[in-house]
Amino acid sequence: DDHKTQVNCNTVYATMSAADTPDVKNHNNPANVQLLQCKDVFLETQPKNKASIPGLLTILSKDNKVFVRWIPTLEQSMSFRVEILLSTLSRVTRKEETIIFELKNGQKIGPFRFRRGEDECRKLENTLEDLNVKQQRSPAKIFQADAMLAGVANIYSSIRRQIMQSDAIQHNLQSVTPYVMFDQHTRPEDALPQYDALAGLDPGIVCRRTEAMGAMGDFEVFDKAWSLPERIEVKREEPVTLEEWDGFFKDGNVVDELSLRRRVFKGGIHPSARPRAWKWFLLGQKCKGEDYVILAQEYEIMKTQWQTLTEAQLLNNKQMREQFSIIDKDVNRTDRDHPTFQQRDGKGLVLIENILTTFVVYNWDLGYVQGMSDIAAVLFIVLQDEVSTFWCFANWMQRLDQNFDPTQTGVVRNLASLAQLIRFIDPDLMSHLEEQQSAHLFFCFRWLIVIFKREFNYEDVMTIWEIIWSEYLSEDFPVFIAAAIILSVRDRIIYEHQQYDDILKTFNDMAKNMDCQQILCDAESIFYQVHACKDEDLPVGLHLLRQTWEERWDSNQSDSSLTSVIDSIPTQ
DSSP, rough: TTTTTTTEEEEEEEEOOOOOOOOOOOOOTTSEEEEEEEEEEEEEEEGGTTEEEEEOOOOOOOTEEEEEEEOOOOOOOOOEEEEEEGGGEEEEEEETTTTEEEEESSSSEEEEEETHHEEEEEEEEHHHHHHHHHHHOHHHHHHHHHHHHHHTTTTTHHHHHHHTTTTTHHHGGGTTTOBBBBBBTOOOGGOBHHHHHHHOOOOOOOOOEEEGGGOEEEEEEEEEEEOOOOOOOOOOOBOOHHHHHHHHTTTTSOOHHHHHHHHHHHHHHHGOOOOHHHHHHGGGGGGGGHHHHHHHHHHHHHHHHTTOOOOOOTOOOOHHHHHHHHHHHHHHSSSSSSGGSSTTHHHHHHHHHHHHHHHHOOOEEEEEEOHHHEEEEEEEEHHHHHHHHHHHHHHHHHHHHHHSSTTTHHHHHHHHHHHHHHHHHHHHHHHHHTTTTTTTTTHHHHHTTTTTTTSHHHHHHHHHHHHHOOOOOOHHHEEEEEEHHHTTHHHHHHHOOOOHHHHHHHHHHTTTOHHHHHHHHHHHHHHHHHHHHHGSOGGGGGGGGGGOOHHHHSSSOHHHHHHHHHHHHHOO
């Protein structure tokens, strides 16, 4: 299962220094029995650009264990080696004079190009056959590995720019020269000696290239790999009924908020309970009584303000005219297939236009932005009340304002988190996307700005929103949902070698045709997989992404259900 055990790639930056050149003789310990030696074996760091590093490949026996080892011989190279325990090797793939090693956990190492030709490759193959390692000659496999490595070698330019801008790293460069530096958040005192850090790695995908970093000199970049915890199977539950919802409250106050959030996350909300539940999530205690009366009065005052504008006032306010015009056009084409909005002059469209125009008066700094009508329409379908819909919409826009402001930093941040998540759990896919200039994931933009409203039918969208509002797992759970959608077609994208236009068409064709419950199960499973990773294995940018509601709020309640799920995940 490609999704259960994936290879994780992270980047290690280290300074180049001639003093760090390995002494090859040190590796020829008399205690080691050398079974084979191949000279002029080049590790191809960027196959398509013909970038490679020469080295020496040996098969040796040490302490009753057999290893395949490659060490660089270039004078400028750092102390770095690839070492594979033969018992972890699954197969060897060869195309002409190029070989890739594949481990039992699916990790690929290479490609290695034998400068002395196919005869050297055959010597290696024969030795491995004698050691009972089966080989598989598959040009397709070589092609996939080449594409993956070429992509991985280029996906970290943005991280590199961040490192150059990081005062913490710049100020400590001299003191950590003989050490590896992970990302810009790594503390210098946490750095490990260069050779030990690299030599102790589980062998995996390794990409290597030189990067010029201005006054700081040339850096060598390595991509290392290790296995992730397995993805577990999860199941959805029945929706929360009105009776069950009311059972979570006593005298108007919630008595077991953690359990309420868990049930909403696992099952969504039954239509009969939705109006009450949605008001609670979006209005809190202001959804009833005197507080609600005050909200209704405030809404009427704001609505009257724009309804009583004179023609002269509108003529002298270009921004207001433009806002009113955009709202009118958007409302006229919003969800016209739904019975609530089928009539152009019907109650539904009129009230949606009232709500959105009043929002402009309420929040002029943000104003109306295309896409807001999609969100307001779904809220009105459930609430069927103008005042409640307005205030629920206004409060949700306050949370989503960064999605709709001119910079759209909320969507940009989510796209960055999504890219980092995909890179972490499926580097093969991210390598392909990078190769196709699609790693920006702009095809997900619509998903995140209107919270999947155009990707699923009404009932499914309502369930997704409820799950997001519950914040039971990550408060950025839309990122995990987006990852689940992408991974659902990852094989198709890779094996069909889809370019950006093909990828965009694939996801456009999926709109309104996806199994929402399966996507939600996959998203939840991905969260648990990431949550089970050790802190030191997880990119810093994903640490907050995996925090649960209980962890964020340091709840005094103990979530035994979540604990049992997380404890059941096998770790690597």
